[in-house]
Amino acid sequence: MVTTKGKSMNLTQVPDVVTWPATYYVFIEKIGPFQDTAPQAWKDLHQLVPRISEHNKITGYMSLYKVGPKVYRAGVSLAAGPNDFPEGLQSTKFEGGKYSRFVLTGPYTDLPEACGRVF
Numbered sequence: 001m002v003t004t005k006g007k008s009m010n011l012t013q014v015p016d017v018v019t020w021p022a023t024y025y026v027f028i029e030k031i032g033p034f035q036d037t038a039p040q041a042w043k044d045l046h047q048l049v050p051r052i053s054e055h056n057k058i059t060g061y062m063s064l065y066k067v068g069p070k071v072y073r074a075g076v077s078l079a080a081g082p083n084d085f086p087e088g089l090q091s092t093k094f095e096g097g098k099y100s101r102f103v104l105t106g107p108y109t110d111l112p113e114a115c116g117r118v119f
Contacts, residue, residue, distance in 0.1 A: 011118075029090060044074075063111070
C-alpha cells in the first residue's frame with residue numbers, strides 16, 4: 001500500500017508481467033499531462049458506458065497510454081468487435097502481448113496519482 005499526501009492508496013508496487021490476449025477496445029483519447037487528461041477521460045467515458053453497453057458486452061475497463069507523446073486512453077474492452085458506439089469514441093483491436101501490470105484497487109479519483117507513481 002502506498003501512502004501519499006496523507007492518504008493511503010492500494011496500488012501494487014512491483015509490476016506483474018502479463019500476456020494480454022487480443023481485445024476489442026472502445027476509448028476516449030486525450031493528449032496532454034496525465035494528471036489533467038486522465039480524470040476528464042474517465043469522467044467522459046463513464047457518461048457514455050450505458051450507451052456503449054446497449055449494443056456491446058463490456059468485459060472490463062482499462063487505460064492505455066504512451067509516455068513520450070503523452071497520449072492517454074480511457075476505455076472499455078469488449079467481448080466482440082464494437083457495434084454502434086457513441087460519437088466521440090474511437091475503437092481498435094488491441095493485439096495483445098506482454099505488458100507490465102500495476103493494479104490500483106479503489107476509486108478512479110486515485111488513478112492520476114497512481115499513474116504518476118507507476119511512471
